[in-house]
Amino acid sequence: MHHKLTIPITDEQIRALHIGDTVDLSGIVVLGRDAAHKFLIEHYVRATSIAPEDAALYEELKKLLNGGVIYHCGPVVKKNEDGSYTFVAAGPTTSIREEPYQADVIRHFNLKGVIGKGGMGANTLKACQEQPAVYFHAIGGAAPLIAQSVKRVVTVHKLEFGVPEAMWVIDVEDFPVVVTMDSHGQSIHDIVRRESERKLAELIGV
Amino acid sequence: MQETDLTEAFVELIRRASTELAPDMQQALAEAKAREEPGSAAAGALDTILKNVEIARTTQRPICQDTGTPIFEVYYPLGVSTRRLEEQIRQAVALATERAYLRPNAVDSLSGQNSGNNTGEDFPTVHFHEWEEEHLHVDLLLKGGGCENVSIQYSLPDSRLKAGRDLDGVRKVVLDAVYKAQGEGCAPGVLGVAIGGDRGSSYIKAKQQLFRPLDDKNPVPELAELEETIYRQANELGIGPMGFGGRTTVLGVKIGTQHRLPASFFVTIAYMCWANRRASMDVLPNGEVRYAS
Numbered sequence: 075m076h077h078k079l080t081i082p083i084t085d086e087q088i089r090a091l092h093i094g095d096t097v098d099l100s101g102i103v104v105l106g107r108d109a110a111h112k113f114l115i116e117h118y119v120r121a122t123s124i125a126p127e128d129a130a131l132y133e134e135l136k137k138l139l140n141g142g143v144i145y146h147c148g149p150v151v152k153k154n155e156d157g158s159y160t161f162v163a164a165g166p167t168t169s170i171r172e173e174p175y176q177a178d179v180i181r182h183f184n185l186k187g188v189i190g191k192g193g194m195g196a197n198t199l200k201a202c203q204e205q206p207a208v209y210f211h212a213i214g215g216a217a218p219l220i221a222q223s224v225k226r227v228v229t230v231h232k233l234e235f236g237v238p239e240a241m242w243v244i245d246v247e248d249f250p251v252v253v254t255m256d257s258h259g260q261s262i263h264d265i266v267r268r269e270s271e272r273k274l275a276e277l278i279g280v
Numbered sequence: 281m282q283e284t285d286l287t288e289a290f291v292e293l294i295r296r297a298s299t300e301l302a303p304d305m306q307q308a309l310a311e312a313k314a315r316e317e318p319g320s321a322a323a324g325a326l327d328t329i330l331k332n333v334e335i336a337r338t339t340q341r342p343i344c345q346d347t348g349t350p351i352f353e354v355y356y357p358l359g360v361s362t363r364r365l366e367e368q369i370r371q372a373v374a375l376a377t378e379r380a381y382l383r384p385n386a387v388d389s390l391s392g393q394n395s396g397n398n399t400g401e402d403f404p405t406v407h408f409h410e411w412e413e414e415h416l417h418v419d420l421l422l423k424g425g426g427c428e429n430v431s432i433q434y435s436l437p438d439s440r441l442k443a444g445r446d447l448d449g450v451r452k453v454v455l456d457a458v459y460k461a462q463g464e465g466c467a468p469g470v471l472g473v474a475i476g477g478d479r480g481s482s483y484i485k486a487k488q489q490l491f492r493p494l495d496d497k498n499p500v501p502e503l504a505e506l507e508e509t510i511y512r513q514a515n516e517l518g519i520g521p522m523g524f525g526g527r528t529t530v531l532g533v534k535i536g537t538q539h540r541l542p543a544s545f546f547v548t549i550a551y552m553c554w555a556n557r558r559a560s561m562d563v564l565p566n567g568e569v570r571y572a573s
Contacts, residue, residue, distance in 0.1 A: 094321055096321075096324060109392075147345070148345060148346065148383070149345050149383075150341075150342055150345045150347070150380055150382075150383040152380050162341050162342070162345075162380045163341055163342045163344065163345035163383070164345055165344055165345045165346070167346065167425075167426065168425075168426045168429065168464050170464065191426070191463070191464075191466070191522065192426070192462070192463050192464035192523065193462075193463070193523065211522065211524070213325050213328040213329060213332070213522060214344075214426065214463075214466035214522055214553070215329065215332070215343065215344035215346075215424075215466050215553060215554060215555045216328050216329060216331075216332040216344075217332070217336070217341070217342055217343065217344045217345040218332060218335045218336045218339055218341040218342070218343070219328060219331055219332035219335050221341070221345075222335065236384065236387070236393075236394030236396075237383065237384055237394070238345075238383060238384070238385070238394070239394075250328060252321050252324065252325075252522075252524065254524070262321070262523075262524060262525065263462065263463070263523060265525070266462065266463070266518070266519055266520070266523055266524070266525045267462060269518055269525070270459050270462070270517040270518055270519050271459065273516060273517050273518060274455060274456065274459045274517060277455055277513050277516065277517075278441055278442070278443075278451075278452040278455055278456070279442065280440075280441060280442050
């Protein structure tokens with residue numbers, strides 16, 4: 075089934091999504107990959123107190139991520155002469171590296187969706203059921219195509235992490251994704267893994 | 281051959297590799313799409329991939345934002361200065377980054393600082409080979425991180441997979457590698473496989489296989505047969521494009537061999553994503569530059 079969703083997304087909209095559904099996403103998306111997840115966990119989610127220099131960003135992120143979506147992506151970005159930025163290439167990066175962090179980030183910020191590639195593990199799937207939230211699979215490598223759905227770069231945080239690792243805030247229109255982990259405990263990745271494991275055993279005779 | 285500054289020629293080589301997918305790869309992806317169930321997630325993924333390839337070509341943008349490790353294999357005639365060539369390659373990589381054909385991808389392993397221009401310690405990768413030809417030949421592969429992370433090396437025998445020190449053992453571990461990668465290496469991919477060598481040389485050999493066109497038939501009959509068998513069986517695993525499930529998981533399998541120690545039997549699988557970004561150029565003795573993919 076095909077859906078069009080605008081961020082922020084409601085719980086009801088999330089529960090209507092099932093694995094295999096295709097979605098065109100529009101609205102504000104925050105980019106975050108390895109360095110960003112480590113930062114979110116250490117400075118906010120598991121921190122005993124928020125350091126003064128991190129407070130403003132915390133307030134900003136709480137607003138953006140509440141009902142929002144985080145995207146595992148390290149883009150190619152061009153800085154324009156007027157100081158603004160343009161996304162040149164922005165496909166997803168492999169999500170499983172964020173598995174140790176993702177469930178806590180989803181719960182802490184009330185995320186409704188995570189965009190990435192390759193799928194995630196049991197902890198994230200559990201958080202998707204509880205929250206509820208879903209995992210949106212973007213097409214790996216479809217970088218300029220996805221970049222064309224980025225209408226505007228709103229701002230960038232933590233540019234000191236480097237361009238691929240910074241937390242870019244972007245406004246997207248009809249970003250094409252596939253739901254591969256839903257809020258009902260289903261994961262395409264688990265199904266494909268199980269079936270391919272059975273076939274592998276048959277082919278190699280173990 | 282005459283010594284000219286090839287910096288801009290290397291930038292053009294990088295632009296071609298990064299923004300123009302080789303015709304054999306594009307054709308294989310189109311054929312894969314035709315095989316998938318219309319309306320399936322797999323067909324949709326391949327459709328998006330093919331559209332993306334066209335957008336990259338027409339807008340001169342990187343096919344994938346992870347422009348990877350640039351790997352240069354340089355074949356040079358007697359008398360060429362490899363030091364100068366390497367300087368020009370490093371400069372070209374920095375220029376190509378400035379022109380957004382490459383993403384800044386070189387990170388200091390200690391400080392975590394990104395150098396910002398794709399040059400750094402042993403970065404980019406450049407291998408030099410002196411040869412008897414009179415012209416210079418350069419192969420470039422842009423090897424992304426997602427597929428690099430699922431590349432893997434096995435040491436045979438492997439009791440878990442009942443893989444012995446023979447070609448059937450090789451078949452078993454390569455299929456296991458494809459299973460383990462699932463969609464994470466951006467399937468449908470191409471497998472570069474090396475049998476033998478030491479742990480280091482085997483990875484290099486495996487990556488060098490990725491320069492072979494998809495229709496390149498292995499001159500060694502038993503390897504040609506093994507390539508066919510693994511290609512067929514890897515696709516029977518049903519992992520499909522992006523791991524969504526489907527009929528096409530790999531687009532090609534290329535195998536090379538190296539002598540090994542009596543004690544060692546390594547099998548290395550260099551997994552390359554569908555964005556198998558390779559390009560090559562020849563610099564003729566008169567200075568003329570010719571490109572190919």
